[in-house]
Amino acid sequence: MTTGVRRRMGVEERKQQLIGVALELFSHRSPDEVSIDEIATAAGISRPLVYHYFPGKQSLYEAALRRAADDLAARIVERHEGPLGGRLLRVMHRFFSFVDEHGPGFSALMRGGPAVGSTRTNAMIEEVRGAASDHLMAHLGVTDPPPRLRLVVRSWVSLAESTALIWLDGREIPRRELERQLVHDFVALVAVPAAYDPVMADVLARLLDGEPADGPFAELVGRMAALVPQAADLPGQRA
Numbered sequence: 001m002t003t004g005v006r007r008r009m010g011v012e013e014r015k016q017q018l019i020g021v022a023l024e025l026f027s028h029r030s031p032d033e034v035s036i037d038e039i040a041t042a043a044g045i046s047r048p049l050v051y052h053y054f055p056g057k058q059s060l061y062e063a064a065l066r067r068a069a070d071d072l073a074a075r076i077v078e079r080h081e082g083p084l085g086g087r088l089l090r091v092m093h094r095f096f097s098f099v100d101e102h103g104p105g106f107s108a109l110m111r112g113g114p115a116v117g118s119t120r121t122n123a124m125i126e127e128v129r130g131a132a133s134d135h136l137m138a139h140l141g142v143t144d145p146p147p148r149l150r151l152v153v154r155s156w157v158s159l160a161e162s163t164a165l166i167w168l169d170g171r172e173i174p175r176r177e178l179e180r181q182l183v184h185d186f187v188a189l190v191a192v193p194a195a196y197d198p199v200m201a202d203v204l205a206r207l208l209d210g211e212p213a214d215g216p217f218a219e220l221v222g223r224m225a226a227l228v229p230q231a232a233d234l235p236g237q238r239a
Contacts, residue, residue, distance in 0.1 A: 015053050015063070018043055023064040026105035031061050062120055068105065069124045072098050073131050083210060084139055085183060085217040091135075092160070092179040099164045100175070107168055110161055132157045141206070146199050152189045159185060184220040 009017065021043045025034045036057055040047045054060040075094040078087045099106050110125075133153050137145055145153070160182055167178055187207065194204040211217040 011053070014045075018050060018053060018060060019063045019067055022060050023067055023102075023105070026061070026064055026108070027102045028104060030104045030108045031057075031064075032108065036060075062124075064105075065121060065124055068102060069128050073128050076128075076132050076135055078135070078139070080139060083212055083215050083217075084207060085211055085215040087139060088183045088186060089179060089216055092182050095160065096164065096167075096175050096179055099168065103168050107165060110165055129154075129157050129161075132160075140203065142203070148193045148197055148200050149190075149203055152186075152193065152200075156182075156186050156189055159189075180216055180219075183216045187217055187220055 018039065022034070022039050025038060025042060034057075036050055037047055039057075039060070040050045043050070050060070054063065072095075075098055076091050078091050080087075133150075136153050136156075137143075137149075140149075142149065163178060163182060167173065167175070187204075190200060190204050190207060194200040208217055208221070
C-alpha cells in the first residue's frame, strides 16, 4: 500500500482553496452555522492555519462572497443577439441556477448573515444589483434612462431577488414557471407607466418590436388579451 504525499500549497493557492471550501459549506448551510473548525477540517488543515490566511470568519466569508458575487455577475451577462424576451429568459435561468446552487448562502446574503453591517459586504451586493440594472439598460438600448425607467429596472431587480428568496423557503412553484413569470413581470412593470407616459410607451413599443409569436412577451400579451372580456364586467366598466 502506498501512502499519498500531501502537496504543499503556496499562499495564494491555499487562500483560494479555503475560499472554495467555505463557499461550498455556505452553499448548504447558513454561514453563521459554519464554524472555522469545520472549514479547517474540510480543507484538511488545522484551525490555526486558517487564521494564518484569514484573520477571522468574517474576512473568509467576505472573500467567499466576493467569489460568489463575481460568479453571479458573470451569469447575468447575455449577448445582444435575438429577441429580448428570450435573452431575459436565459438570464433568469442562469440566475435561478445560481440561487439553486447557493441556496442558504444566497438567503443569508440577502437577509443578513455574519457580515451584517459590513460596508464591503453591502458594496458587493449593490455592485451586482447595479451590474444587473446596467446590463438590462444596455439590452433596452437606453443610454440616458428616464426616471420612470430607472425605477422600473431597479424594482424588477429587487423583485427577482425577493422572488428567489421566497422560492427557496419551500420551492412550492416550479422553477421554470417562476423564471418565465419574472420575464412577464418586467413587461408588466413597463406597461403600467406606459399607459400614461409617452416616453415609457415608446420603451414598451421597442420592447415588443420584433418579438416572435412563440416568445415570452407575445405569450403574456395573449394571456392578457384573453382577460379583456372579463375586465369589461368589472364595476365601473359597464355601460
